[in-house]
Amino acid sequence: MSSNVESLSFGRVSQLVCTTALAVTIATAASAQTVVSLMHPQSTPLVLEVWDQLVAEYEAQHSGVDVQLQFLENEAFKAKMPTLLQSENAPHIFYSWGGGVLKAQSETGALMDLTEAMNADGGAWKNSYVPASFESLTFDGRIWAVPYQLGTISFFYNKELLQKAGVDGENIKTWPDFLAAVKKLKEAGIVPLAGGGGEKWPIHFYWSLLVMRSGGKEVFTQAKNGEGEGFMHPAVVKAGDHLAELGTLEPFQAGWQAATWPETQGAFGDGKAAMILGFQNTEIGQANAAADGKGLAAENIGRFPFPEVEGGLGKITDTLGPLNGWAVTRNAPPEALDFLAFFTSADSQRKLAEAKAIIPVAKGAEDGVTDPLLKMSADELAVSTWHQNFFDQDLGPSIGRVVNDASVEIAAGNMSGEEGAQMIQDAFELEQF
Amino acid sequence: MTDTSANAARPFQLSLPLRGLGKPSTMGGRWPVLILFLPPALLLFTLFVILPMGEAAWYSFYHWNGYGAPEQFVGLRNFQVLFNHGAFVTALKNNGLIILVSLVVQVPLALWLAMMLAHRIPGAVTFRLIFFLPYVLADVAAGLIWRFVYDGDYGLFAAIAGFLGVESPYVLADRNLAIYAILAVVVWKYFGFHMMLFIAGLQAMDKNVLEAAEIDGATGWQKFRYVTLPLLGSTVRLSVFFAVIGSLQLFDMIMPLTGGGPSNSTQTMVTFLYTYGVMRMQVGFGSAIGVVLFVICVTLAFTYKRSAMRND
Numbered sequence: 042m043s044s045n046v047e048s049l050s051f052g053r054v055s056q057l058v059c060t061t062a063l064a065v066t067i068a069t070a071a072s073a074q075t076v077v078s079l080m081h082p083q084s085t086p087l088v089l090e091v092w093d094q095l096v097a098e099y100e101a102q103h104s105g106v107d108v109q110l111q112f113l114e115n116e117a118f119k120a121k122m123p124t125l126l127q128s129e130n131a132p133h134i135f136y137s138w139g140g141g142v143l144k145a146q147s148e149t150g151a152l153m154d155l156t157e158a159m160n161a162d163g164g165a166w167k168n169s170y171v172p173a174s175f176e177s178l179t180f181d182g183r184i185w186a187v188p189y190q191l192g193t194i195s196f197f198y199n200k201e202l203l204q205k206a207g208v209d210g211e212n213i214k215t216w217p218d219f220l221a222a223v224k225k226l227k228e229a230g231i232v233p234l235a236g237g238g239g240e241k242w243p244i245h246f247y248w249s250l251l252v253m254r255s256g257g258k259e260v261f262t263q264a265k266n267g268e269g270e271g272f273m274h275p276a277v278v279k280a281g282d283h284l285a286e287l288g289t290l291e292p293f294q295a296g297w298q299a300a301t302w303p304e305t306q307g308a309f310g311d312g313k314a315a316m317i318l319g320f321q322n323t324e325i326g327q328a329n330a331a332a333d334g335k336g337l338a339a340e341n342i343g344r345f346p347f348p349e350v351e352g353g354l355g356k357i358t359d360t361l362g363p364l365n366g367w368a369v370t371r372n373a374p375p376e377a378l379d380f381l382a383f384f385t386s387a388d389s390q391r392k393l394a395e396a397k398a399i400i401p402v403a404k405g406a407e408d409g410v411t412d413p414l415l416k417m418s419a420d421e422l423a424v425s426t427w428h429q430n431f432f433d434q435d436l437g438p439s440i441g442r443v444v445n446d447a448s449v450e451i452a453a454g455n456m457s458g459e460e461g462a463q464m465i466q467d468a469f470e471l472e473q474f
Numbered sequence: 475m476t477d478t479s480a481n482a483a484r485p486f487q488l489s490l491p492l493r494g495l496g497k498p499s500t501m502g503g504r505w506p507v508l509i510l511f512l513p514p515a516l517l518l519f520t521l522f523v524i525l526p527m528g529e530a531a532w533y534s535f536y537h538w539n540g541y542g543a544p545e546q547f548v549g550l551r552n553f554q555v556l557f558n559h560g561a562f563v564t565a566l567k568n569n570g571l572i573i574l575v576s577l578v579v580q581v582p583l584a585l586w587l588a589m590m591l592a593h594r595i596p597g598a599v600t601f602r603l604i605f606f607l608p609y610v611l612a613d614v615a616a617g618l619i620w621r622f623v624y625d626g627d628y629g630l631f632a633a634i635a636g637f638l639g640v641e642s643p644y645v646l647a648d649r650n651l652a653i654y655a656i657l658a659v660v661v662w663k664y665f666g667f668h669m670m671l672f673i674a675g676l677q678a679m680d681k682n683v684l685e686a687a688e689i690d691g692a693t694g695w696q697k698f699r700y701v702t703l704p705l706l707g708s709t710v711r712l713s714v715f716f717a718v719i720g721s722l723q724l725f726d727m728i729m730p731l732t733g734g735g736p737s738n739s740t741q742t743m744v745t746f747l748y749t750y751g752v753m754r755m756q757v758g759f760g761s762a763i764g765v766v767l768f769v770i771c772v773t774l775a776f777t778y779k780r781s782a783m784r785n786d
Contacts, residue, residue: 120752123540145755149541238647239735296626296644298736299652304627313627332628439539439754446738455737471555472537 074107077377079367080125080132081110082118087325088398095389099380106376119438126151126370133373134381137186137366139177140430141437146368147185153369155184158378166382173422174402177430178366186366187381190399191428192321193362193418194246198343202231202315210343214357216254216283216350223292226315235314236293237305238453241445242433246318247287248448248461249432250347250361251280257354258427265436267473272466273459276354281451281458283350288452298453303330310336318347321362321418325397344417359427363434436469443468527768533761540757552762561738562763565746568653569722572742575657576664576717584665584713585706588672589698602673606666613663617730620659621646624731646732649739656731656740663727664720668713675709676702708786715778722771743767 083089089110096108111132113121118136125131126146137143146152159167167175167184174188198210206229208222226233237243252261256276263269264277294300294308309317310331320326328336349357367381383389390401394409400419401409410419422428433441447461456464534552536544556562587605591598608616623630626644635642645655679702687701703710725744728734734741734749741749747767751760 116753123755123757126541142755145539145541151541239733241735295642296647298649299644299647299732308627437755439756442749442754449735450737453737 075105075374075376077106077108077134077374077380078132079108079110079134079380080113080118081136082113082115083136084112084114085325085329085398087329087396088393091393091396091398095384095392099383103376103379106380108380122146131370131372133377134367134369136189137178137368138431138434139186139364139366140435141441142434143178143185143366143368144180145437147180147183151371152185153371153373155187155369155378156182159184169387169404170385170402171404173425173428174364174366176428177364177435186368187385188402189365189367189385190393191362191364191402191422192400193360193422193425193428194250194318194320195344195346195418195421196316196318197309197323197327197414198316198345199309199312199314199337200341200343202226202312203343205229206231206315210345213345213348215348216251219348220287220290223287223290227290227292232294232308232314233290233292233316234294235300235305235308235317236297236452237300237302238293238298238449239300239304240302241442241449242431243302243305243318244452245431245433245445245448246361247284247452248280248444249429250318251283251350252277252432253359253361253427253429254347254350254353254355254357255280255283257356258359258429260354261429264469267469272462272469278459278462280350281447281456281461283458284448284451285454285456285458288454293452298449306330307332312337321400321415322397324412324414339412339414342414344414346421356426358421358425359429360422360425361429361431362422364428364430437472439472440465440468530761530764530768533758534765536758538758539755544758548758552759553766555759556762556766559750561734561741561750562743562746564738565741565743568740569724569742571653572657572660572721572724573718575661576721577714580661580665581668581710581713581717583661584668585672585710587665588669588676589702591669592673592676602670605669608663609666609670611663613726614730616659616663617727620655621731624655647736649736652732652736652740656728659727659731660721660724664717668717671709671713671716672706675706679705708783711782711786715775715783718774718778719771722767722774743770 083092092110096110100106100108119142122135126149131151137146147154170188171191174191175184178184178186178188196210196213200210203210203222203226206222206226208225210222213219213222223233256264256274260274260276264272264274294305294314297305300308305317306319306323306327307330308314309319309323310327311333317323317327324339324342327342328334330336346357347361349355367385369377369381385403387401387403387405390399390403390406391409393399394401394406394415395411397412397415400415400422401407407419407423410416429435431441432444435441436444443465447456447464450456450464451458451461533544535547535549537546537548537551538544591602591605611619622628624644624646626632626635626642626647631645632642643651645651683701683705684697687697692700722742723744724742725748728740728742728745729748732740734745738746743763744767747760747763750756751763
């Protein structure tokens with residue numbers, strides 16, 4: 042019995058020694074490599090393709106660096122980040138929507154303050170980006186993320202369907218114009234709008250843009266900072282009423298309250314709905330989501346900015362859209378910053394723009410935007426009088442989700458503009474101390 | 475009557491220590507076992523159940539987004555907000571509704587099918603397998619499948635509506651209908667599990683008692699009501715217990731189906747916790763929901779065990 046045990050343990054020991062030796066060999070081989078990990082929620086194959094090319098290019102130039110892209114699905118990404126950032130396994134670089142969430146993260150000390158790196162050499166790195174791209178990545182003068190892309194939300198329409206209903210998309214300038222177009226489409230038996238009520242945020246674009254058009258920058262900024270009447274400002278309430286008015290026309294596709302964003306884009310791409318309020322890259326989005334994988338031809342898609350409201354304090358040139366960046370965690374190696382500088386350089390950004398994936402933030406990459414629809418968005422952003430980050434990001438995850446909830450409830454006719462504003466104001470007050 | 479099942483188990487329990495120690499079990503024989511086997515289980519239970527629960531209870535008194543350490547003490551405010559939250563009230567009602575449907579529809583249905591399939595009739599095994607199949611599916615997969623079934627554009631419902639020439643319904647988008655659509659899936663998903671419990675119970679039953687009833691001239695219904703059902707008592711009580719606890723935990727099937735929408739009409743307590751606690755990074759508030767859910771579960775489980783399952 043005992044000899045048996047001995048022989049067993051000897052076998053174990055020799056096995057252990059072998060494994061350890063092997064592990065040590067691997068470790069020494071790997072130690073020549075610095076790993077830079079990057080976590081993102083990007084799932085569009087077209088974008089990932091360009092990313093992979095850029096990573097390969099960088100690794101070819103820097104043989105000692107291994108850049109690892111790690112994917113997490115959008116919701117999971119947002120849910121996991123708080124835990125991850127407090128652990129040893131935090132990724133070196135991660136995707137950020139800026140605004141309230143990034144601010145909360147920066148206050149924990151888990152992030153690297155990029156101000157010095159950006160301002161080194163007379164601000165060489167910082168100056169390589171369009172100044173507006175730092176807006177929601179900077180708090181109290183400190184920079185917390187490297188800019189990646191800018192975007193704008195606007196209406197896209199199916200030219201053929203609008204023509205059939207006798208509507209001229211290019212002439213929709215005001216909210217009454219828009220409502221008239223919706224009515225005309227309905228009369229022609231065409232579903233006017235594709236809306237993603239299931240995920241809620243696609244509907245919050247309507248409320249946000251109506252608030253921007255109705256109240257303008259000052260009213261929103263005041264509400265955000267808890268000044269004056271907050272979200273109970275008459276202009277904000279009025280914005281909700283405008284949305285409620287749209288809701289009474291029942292403009293969305295059947296079943297919109299359960300529709301996901303891909304289904305919504307699919308409804309537009311399949312020609313089942315005439316218009317969609319969507320991202321700058323709606324063209325590739327609808328093609329991806331369409332039943333035939335092709336969707337509408339680019340020449341059949343028109344675009345117009347969100348219309349003005351009567352007596353509104355905002356301008357039609359105010360834009361709402363994403364402002365994304367890459368946040369860096371405290372313990373990231375210097376290579377992480379070097380990679381990001383490369384990844385967001387004018388050359389890299391031009392490649393992404395050429396793939397219709399982004400509107401670049403790097404100076405000198407603008408010429409990469411060749412696609413006419415994307416160019417319209419880019420041009421609008423270039424002359425934007427006020428660029429606002431998404432409300433649900435800017436206001437932080439908690440109030441942001443309430444904005445999403447309220448938007449859908451208003452559009453579904455379950456709430457008035459005032460009740461919606463009250464719900465948001467209540468959530469806002471709960472957050473204050 | 476219930477003693478039959480207890481008797482069946484007892485000799486087996488006794489035989490183990492007899493064989494192992496060569497003498498009847500005494501405290502002296504039990505201590506090594508206790509010392510050897512209790513600490514690991516106790517440690518794991520403390521580490522993964524008691525500590526997290528305690529932590530959640532602590533967090534529930536804070537306003538905290540999950541970053542850094544909780545610092546803003548708010549007392550009972552999270553609970554106050556919770557009980558005044560319209561969606562939480564809906565979630566509670568929905569949980570109640572799910573329990574009700576489980577008890578009134580699911581368990582009787584399972585019992586009825588089990589009565590038919592417990593006997594060695596041709597095709598019984600095949601049907602057992604078919605009815606049990608939904609339970610084998612992962613909850614998320616079942617949710618995704620049914621989302622497609624209910625889909626008004628390309629789903630089965632759309633096809634049926636098209637065939638009948640009526641306008642296709644969007645049940646998951648209708649806040650008055652969505653919860654019933656979910657209830658249907660819940661019944662579909664879990665009746666097979668309860669059916670299997672009942673079949674096992676029926677097969678373990680002493681056939682002589684039934685035979686005696688038959689000789690006494692009992693009708694089919696009388697046999698079921700006065701012989702089978704009482705003998706199955708412990709299985710029924712267990713089945714009800716599972717149904718109640720399962721209803722309280724319902725989450726992963728709802729997320730792919732409706733995500734709690736439209737207008738929070740299909741929230742359950744756990745989806746409410748996820749939507750309002752995790753997704754909104756309100757860890758303090760989420761913990762408060764967790765604590766309430768825990769208290770409800772523990773109270774239900776203990777009262778039920780103490781009252782209904784006292785003799786099982």
